[in-house]
Amino acid sequence: MNAYIFLALSIVCEVFGSSMLKATNGFKRILPTIGVIVGYGAAFYGLSLSLKTLPIGTAYAIWAGLGTALTALVGIIIYKENFNSKTLYGLILIIGGVTLLNIG
Structure with a gap:
């Protein structure tokens, strides 16, 4: 199986595990x-x-960065946590940093 699938x-x-916390x-x-x-x-x-x-x-950069961003989105969508311009930025x-690490 492809490493990126894993x-x-x-x-x-x-x-999932972080969201369950x-x-x-x-x-x-x-x-x-x-x-x-x-999880x-x-x-x-x-x-x-x-x-x-x-x-x-x-x-690890992909795992941590995307995990953090997706967990924040779960918090906003499921747990109705605040979403503002600072959260968006x-x-x-985070996503930009992961992208740059992969390009580099």
Whole structure:
């Protein structure tokens, strides 16, 4: 399987795990807590598989940058968190930084 597919699946799992953190209520709710554990476990496993082929700097930049941006979008859409111009500029800078790292 292509390393970028493993990386993409890893990002989706990381976003899921991060999104479940808010629902755990400080790890007092069992199902969201299991979601965090499974999400992060799968995310790190997928990332490790992608690192068999991809350089660590490139893979981690994509994983962390897109994971952060997508988690912020989940917060805005699902959890109704604030969205303003600073949030937009921050997301643009994250995506732009990941793009520049990949071009370089």
